[in-house]
Amino acid sequence: MKIALAGNPNSGKTTLFNAITGRIEHVGNWAGVTVAKKEGAVKKALNKTGVSMSVVDLPGAYSISPFTSEESITSGFVKNEKPDVIINVVDASNLNRSLFFTTQLLELGIPLVVALNKSDLLLKRNLTIDSEKLSVLLGCPVVNTVSTKRRNNGLVELISESAGRVGSQQISPFRSPKVNLFDPSSVDDADRDRFSFVNDLVYKVEMRKKGSDKYALQDKVDRFLANKWLGIPVFAMVMWTVFAISQTYAGPFLADLLVGWIDGLYVFVEGLIDGKVSPILQSLLLDGIIGGVGAVVGFLPLIMVLFWLLAILEDVGYMARVALIMDRFFKKVGLSGKSIIPMIISTGCAIPGIMATRTIKNERQRRTTAMLTPFMPCGAKLPVIALFAGVFFKDAAWVGTAMYFTGIGIIIAGALIVVRITGDTNARSYFIMELPEYRIPSIKRATSSMLARGKAFIVKAGTIILLCNAVIQIMQSFNWKFQMVAEGDESTSILAGLANPFAFLLIPLGFGVWQLAAAAITGFIAKENVVGTLAVVYSITNFIDTEELALVSGGADVASIMGIGSVAALSYLVFNLFTPPCFAAIGAMNSEMNSRKWLWAGIGFQFSMGYSLSFLTYQIGTLITTGAVGTGFLPGLAFVLLISGYFAYLMKRDDKETVPQLKMSF
Amino acid sequence: MSEAYADIMLDGNIMIKNLSEGSVNTEYIISDIKTDDPELKNFLFSLGCYEGEKVKIISRLAGNLVISVKNARYSIGSDLAEVIII
Numbered sequence: 238m239k240i241a242l243a244g245n246p247n248s249g250k251t252t253l254f255n256a257i258t259g260r261i262e263h264v265g266n267w268a269g270v271t272v273a274k275k276e277g278a279v280k281k282a283l284n285k286t287g288v289s290m291s292v293v294d295l296p297g298a299y300s301i302s303p304f305t306s307e308e309s310i311t312s313g314f315v316k317n318e319k320p321d322v323i324i325n326v327v328d329a330s331n332l333n334r335s336l337f338f339t340t341q342l343l344e345l346g347i348p349l350v351v352a353l354n355k356s357d358l359l360l361k362r363n364l365t366i367d368s369e370k371l372s373v374l375l376g377c378p379v380v381n382t383v384s385t386k387r388r389n390n391g392l393v394e395l396i397s398e399s400a401g402r403v404g405s406q407q408i409s410p411f412r413s414p415k416v417n418l419f420d421p422s423s424v425d426d427a428d429r430d431r432f433s434f435v436n437d438l439v440y441k442v443e444m445r446k447k448g449s450d451k452y453a454l455q456d457k458v459d460r461f462l463a464n465k466w467l468g469i470p471v472f473a474m475v476m477w478t479v480f481a482i483s484q485t486y487a488g489p490f491l492a493d494l495l496v497g498w499i500d501g502l503y504v505f506v507e508g509l510i511d512g513k514v515s516p517i518l519q520s521l522l523l524d525g526i527i528g529g530v531g532a533v534v535g536f537l538p539l540i541m542v543l544f545w546l547l548a549i550l551e552d553v554g555y556m557a558r559v560a561l562i563m564d565r566f567f568k569k570v571g572l573s574g575k576s577i578i579p580m581i582i583s584t585g586c587a588i589p590g591i592m593a594t595r596t597i598k599n600e601r602q603r604r605t606t607a608m609l610t611p612f613m614p615c616g617a618k619l620p621v622i623a624l625f626a627g628v629f630f631k632d633a634a635w636v637g638t639a640m641y642f643t644g645i646g647i648i649i650a651g652a653l654i655v656v657r658i659t660g661d662t663n664a665r666s667y668f669i670m671e672l673p674e675y676r677i678p679s680i681k682r683a684t685s686s687m688l689a690r691g692k693a694f695i696v697k698a699g700t701i702i703l704l705c706n707a708v709i710q711i712m713q714s715f716n717w718k719f720q721m722v723a724e725g726d727e728s729t730s731i732l733a734g735l736a737n738p739f740a741f742l743l744i745p746l747g748f749g750v751w752q753l754a755a756a757a758i759t760g761f762i763a764k765e766n767v768v769g770t771l772a773v774v775y776s777i778t779n780f781i782d783t784e785e786l787a788l789v790s791g792g793a794d795v796a797s798i799m800g801i802g803s804v805a806a807l808s809y810l811v812f813n814l815f816t817p818p819c820f821a822a823i824g825a826m827n828s829e830m831n832s833r834k835w836l837w838a839g840i841g842f843q844f845s846m847g848y849s850l851s852f853l854t855y856q857i858g859t860l861i862t863t864g865a866v867g868t869g870f871l872p873g874l875a876f877v878l879l880i881s882g883y884f885a886y887l888m889k890r891d892d893k894e895t896v897p898q899l900k901m902s903f
Numbered sequence: 904m905s906e907a908y909a910d911i912m913l914d915g916n917i918m919i920k921n922l923s924e925g926s927v928n929t930e931y932i933i934s935d936i937k938t939d940d941p942e943l944k945n946f947l948f949s950l951g952c953y954e955g956e957k958v959k960i961i962s963r964l965a966g967n968l969v970i971s972v973k974n975a976r977y978s979i980g981s982d983l984a985e986v987i988i989i
Contacts, residue, residue: 428953432953463969561978668967
């Protein structure tokens with residue numbers, strides 16, 4: 238049997254879904270996190286029927302008539318797939334608005350069970366809801382649930398009620414009169430009747446104590462956090478704090494522990510196989526696999542701590558305010574306020590971030606957002622940031638923070654450029670977003686969200702990165718005649734041969750050596766590879782430990798082995814972060830844009846942007862630090878000018894294909 | 904800034920006021936949703952934003968308003984606020 242979860246945005250459907258199925262889908266305390274339906278089996282502990290039950294989590298909707306793309310997914314599913322039972326998740330603290338959708342669902346004739354969710358908040362609000370009376374008035378069971386609690390959460394009752402309803406006929410208490418759908422005023426009247434019916438219902442079942450303005454505090458906080466002038470600096474401070482904790486304090490501490498274990502493993506394996514196997518196999522195992530993967534896994538704690546802190550911020554309800562602060566900039570550059578959601582999701586991984594663009598109705602805005610969202614540094618780029626911050630900048634928190642703000646800057650500039658190129662400057666978009674209530678974050682929720690994101694990272698480290706490092710190790714150990722590369726002749730290896738032509742192009746950026754070029758190229762398979770590859774090509778498998786200048790473990794040593802200064806290092810970091818994303822993300826871009834022209838234009842734009850920024854970073858940085866421009870300034874400048882000239886030409890050109898239009902997107 | 908002038912009589916007629924001209928922390932009754940876009944009207948309706956309902960402006964942010972309708976908080980753009988007549 239199939240159960241569908243339907244309800245308003247941010248009523249707690251996905252949290253309930255996770256509690257019922259034991260899955261860990263991403264949740265956030267704001268509207269619009271779920272964009273596609275998700276399905277899972279009901280946990281054995283809850284399912285007492287013996288029949289297999291599956292639950293479908295649907296995106297939030299305020300109404301059965303589809304006004305937004307999330308709503309069309311929801312109403313389409315309910316109408317076409319005919320689930321056996323619908324669980325209507327109702328936010329108990331906003332009964333009035335939620336029941337509007339409930340009365341519409343009741344009219345479908347599918348048996349309904351109302352989950353009065355967040356019922357733990359009622360006490361705090363001086364609210365009481367008479368759920369028995371509500372059940373009688375609606376003509377369906379009403380179960381109090383608290384999906385965030387582990388016990389006494391009402392879930393067992395909810396599932397057994399749902400199972401009991403299968404096959405029964407749902408009677409609707411409110412019958413909408415015959416509506417002539419072609420007459421807007423007739424539709425209006427019907428809706429008005431519905432709301433007044435709901436108002437009566439709420440009046441009968443809900444008791445509010447007088448004088449409880451539960452929002453007083455929240456509104457005060459919002460005046461500060463979502464303030465016109467303070468919003469951005471506060472956001473910068475928050476991000477900086479997050480980075481300071483994850484990259485400077487807690488992260489490295491945990492990383493040291495982990496790296497110690499990996500080193501132990503290295504020594505242990507070395508002791509096992511030393512002299513017993515061929516040198517090729519030995520170096521493949523030790524430097525290629527343990528070293529390469531270890532270098533990436535060594536950054537796992539830093540990433541986990543960051544994910545955990547971001548999950549806390551989301552859970553508190555702060556992320557929705559960030560969207561609000563950023564909206565005014567997005568509006569000015571012709572994007573929707575909704576574009577911020579994919580970008581925030583992209584701080585975890587660009588792939589779900591790009592998928593989240595699906596909720597943007599206006600096609601140009603959707604494609605532009607899909608093209609720009611990979612500029613947000615994702616989780617896979619963090620080890621790269623952490624490595625360079627650790628080796629060249631003493632773990633300074635400003636490096637990571639600067640990269641995030643650079644990402645945001647590029648997105649805003651990029652959006653402006655795209656609007657000018659497509660000539661679609663007249664598209665306006667309405668912006669509306671529900672602001673969730675602030676709440677005390679849950680350690681448990683943040684931890685499970687961290688594990689969900691971290692899992693993907695570990696899986697990648699164990700598969701694709703392992704494979705890449707092995708391949709790189711082999712390409713580096715042999716020359717084109719398939720002979721072992723001798724000590725000191727590393728530049729004759731296959732890898733060097735392949736990376737050299739690219740390295741030539743990177744000279745104006747300050748890092749025209751084949752090792753760094755090879756690392757940047759492998760980054761397209763997965764960005765974490767940059768770290769692994771560097772570890773392999775320079776044979777340094779321990780990067781992080783800056784305290785004890787033991788064998789090749791000091792940042793200074795690493796810097797000298799790489800042979801680049803801190804300006805070139807920053808330029809290299811910029812290049813890796815702001816060129817096109819990994820292939821998997823490019824695949825996601827392709828599927829969301831569904832236009833070849835846009836895809837290639839997007840990739841071209843990303844590459845041009847990364848190259849130009851990296852060039853500027855290196856040349857200006859060198860000018861400031863040494864008083865003269867760096868190597869390859871003139872050819873690099875010519876190339877950058879050529880690219881920017883081409884984009885300028887595209888922007889100037891009158892694009893006659895596009896028609897100005899007023900599109901709606903919320 | 905326009906708030907002070909919102910109630911000025913023009914040729915003896917009271918100017919119609921929309922939500923973007925309202926003042927913070929005051930409760931208004933919505934008198935009309937003025938838009939040609941039925942989709943937008945319906946969407947606002949499903950949030951409980953329609954004629955006769957109460958609305959309150961919580962704060963303003965460079966053209967965006969945070970409003971409270973039926974116990975929920977929304978952030979809306981100025982173009983939307985101009986559609987809501989109070």
